[in-house]
Amino acid sequence: MTRRRLLQNSGLGFGWLAFSALAQDGFRSPLAPKQPHFPAKAKRVIFLFMNGGPSHLESFDWKPELAKAGGRYLAPQFEFRQHGKSGIRISDAFPHLAKHADDLCLINSAQTTNPGHQAAVVMMHTGSERFVRPSVGAWVTYGLGTEAQDLPGFVTIDPISDLGGAGNYGSAFLPATFQGTRLSGGGGGVANLYNDKLGATEQRRQIDLIQKMNRRLLDTRAAGNPEIEGIIQSYEMAFQMQTSVPKVFDTDGEPQSVLDLYGIGEGETDRFGTSCLMARRLAEKGVRFIQVTSKGWDHHNKIKETFAGRAASIDKPIAGLIADLKQRNMLDETLIVWSGEFGRGAHEDNGGGRGHQSKGFTVMMAGGGVKGGQRYGSTDELGTAAVENVMGVHDLHATILHLLGLKHERLTYRYAGRDFRLTDVHGEVHQGVLA
């Protein structure tokens, strides 16, 4: 029995009994693990989303020519030094991440369709800037189910509430059970996990009655109503989360050395570090898709100071996450994706800042099935647009699915008379990213 299996079983308690009972009713959880289309290394995704559009020119896209360009151009504000055996260059704003250079794949040729925040954020999360479409996390969970039956298959920590809001972790026309469940970082977690009055047995009895009523409704008045199905599943999940979530959030068992790894307890890294640790703990429990959001990357002014601050808040936590996954032998089966909604322009915007740029930016990947220690693709010499191995958002999504063993053309859902997919009619897997 694997460690994960053990955790799962011991964590279930009543939930397990409940599911057994349901199974006898012919109920099969739509979240049950499913086989991928082909064997793959990555079993799950940790998506680190940097809202606002972090500058590739201050992070992972070394542009020596830009430093010399002068005129209206703003030189990169940080030194880029070589790191690791691979010798890839990373900006001095990320001293901790740089130590993992050989694990990082810097996709310097990312491109999106629209340089406005709203459209680009929604595009990055759903593959469509205009229509209501399921989010990447919902698609992945739909495609693979989840190994953690007592936790949602898709968890998003501190998501943004605007710029598409819940749609960025929504399920759209996919069954509601695949939508992301929002957790608050910094240990806040989930409200209403405890009931002072009803014991587990009593509450289970109560839920059984609720489910009986719900299923009756589904058999009669609400036949075929996916929202009612979603409610039924949400009750089972809710019941189990009462025991599983506190376990995820109980970091008492974490040694100080691990907390230090993430920068937990240090002012600027505490929040994101805690979120990254949560992500690792959720990953351990088998959650399929975990998103952590960092805000405040829209650096129109004084990018040297403002970017440095944001970078410091995530540098150690992400480096810690990589190191921690590695020491648990989980890095090779966990795909880490770091991205904003777009990048920033080579020209100076306001005093010492940069404007939005959709035509070229950097996505960073590490872990499961990714070829580390490389820069993949490139922008032109001033970093204004991707020119080599251009990776559009549909390509990025196709590549993520591929790393998980899913063919993006085959991962479809029939709705309103046609088969929908995450990549619509586009998307190309970039082989160069794969190990």
Place this chain on the structure above:
Amino acid sequence: MYRSHLCDDAHTADRRTGMATACPSGSAWNAGLTHIQPGGLFGGGNQTGNNVLPAKQTSPTVTAFIATLLLSLSSLAAAADKAIIPWSFKPLKRPAVPQVSQADWPRDDIDRFILAKLDAAKLTPSKDAPRWMLIRRATLDLHGLLPTPQEVIAFEKDPRPTDAAFAEIVDRLLKSPRFGERWARHWLDLVRYADSTGRAWNAPFIYAFRYRDWVIDALNADMPYTRFMAAQVAGDLLPARDDTERANNLIATGFLTLGSLDLTEGQQEMFVMNRVDDQIDVTTRAFLGLTIACARCHDHKYDPIKQTDYYALAGMFYSTTTLAGTANKTDMGRNLYVDPDRLVTLPVKGSPSPAATPKAQSGEVNLFDDDSKAAPAMSGGMSGIGMDERDNKGYLIGYATDPTLTMGVSEGDIQNCSLRVAGDPYQEGPTPKRGEWEIPSLPSIPAVPRNESGRAQLAQWLGITTHPLTSRVMANRVWARLFGRGIVTTVDDFGITGEKPDHPELMDHLAIRFVEVGWSVKKLIRAVMLSRAYRQSSESNADGREIDPDNVMVWRMTPRRIEAEVLRDTLLQTSGMLRDEKPQGIQVAGSGGKGNTARTRSLLSLESPYRTIYLPVLRDLLPQMHETWDFPNPSQIKGQREVTTVPSQSLFLLNDEFVMRRAEEIAESGTSDANSTAAAQRLHRMLLSREATKDELADAKEFLGSDPDGDTLAAYVQAIIGGAEYRYAW
């Protein structure tokens, strides 16, 4: 940071409708190659859509050639774009009422339009909903509360045909003050209503409640929609018969003051331009369904709105003094960011009314002629002048309600507003005259006199009978509330990026009808609710699911998830805790920022016995319940809420103290029930508006036993509340 402000907030499009109002703001490249639609010129070859750089390495010459070609193509496309007029700009056209298959089904022309489409798709309308379901649906829709068991039974026993019996119910519901408390919340969603500024300081808007109460009163009084709009945009300029009416008009302009602005913004002109932008955004999106704020930095990318048009409108608000009771960093007074000196003074009863006399405009119904019907009486919040509360350092922390103060606007320094290049407040371009915009196919705004801001003319213009947008947009909002889906699904976007109407004839029929009933919102609601379409059962069927899974054609009623407010209010109602009155006066404390005394906070909690609309809406500080049940972000303009189904909702219903207490109270009220069957029957009637079935009675018996104790009964009540049935208006 100004660009982030613009594109974070000006484009918070409706999630549910998915309208990402694309605004590629700011970036330098944008001036060149723009907006070739994905798959447009290139037949979808490049998956990155409008980024037209070739995906593979190409020789510089070829690249240059392509770039030139693209430039010329894109300017052609841009030129062609200019000719594209959104469907909604075209004049209202009275559609012919179609012939239909079943002559005895329709009750109204609305039904004929619906049925004609269903006929064409070979679908049949659903049977009528049972009476208990219909009265429950209507009461939830109009009051956001449940019908009492007595009301349900009376309707079920009413021997008259449903037409007559139901009309009486709808009329009763529309007459009740509970109607305004329900529908005002819809309006508040749309106008980013909040009791605090949000952002860095989050100072309280101590007098926002007056605007909220005005909306409730205006809807209850069925104020004509033209007047409703005019009061919000230019109430300070409307003539008034007496002080009460004048006070109400001033309060209505609170509409323009509720923006979420960063009070710590250090550049005054930036602060001013951000406020102007908020005022443009709320005015044009709420009333017109247009995202004119997109044109702050550049010509609108999709709709035929130029940057100069934006600044022609901006001049009106630039010439307006906005008094929100807050100060910003550059001119902060003794009270930090909360400043009661920056408020509008209301006339004291009996004092002579200062005559507001903008010139009457020709034609149309003239709002500025003083012949309007009685305005709603001002209510609430007028008692108890006391002393403000201060902490030991002298900072203001609690507020006494002053009956003479409100948030609102007045005419300011009258001036045009110069265009700001790329939205930068300090880079001025040409200066368009106030109100002189050239949006093709829309009526012109009446000429703005030299000494007026132009808001009066704007208000006049919004209410033009033949205005193609205002009546359509509002009629669609009413329809969307009652059917769960707008005829135009993008209820806040009637522009090019919005969806076209599913039912264009019905859309115009409703819009024209709305105008013809004197812009009476109540009459429009009544007409829609008395249609046979509204009366349909919500039961699904295989044909419908196959042909029209989203129920676009209305072959049944769509079950609609109840909102956070309805969940809370009905639980207070059925547990006997809900009070009819509103809380009196200011219900927020603190002055914003950090620290225990300064922190902005609500004086009311979920446990307070008032309807949810009366709980202060503090930005970034919403109660967990609101978040869990998809209450909209109060900084956003949101004509349609999201509906999520997540485990945290189930956890709320299982474990939240508010729910558990209400369940106990409801259970206690039934201690006299003879046995479990009687209790179950009574509770079904009370909570689900219907009788329990045999199966349900058997379940109850099993769950409750023969002589249930209070806790078991409470657990049973909670189960009914937790069930999916309670969560929807069927």
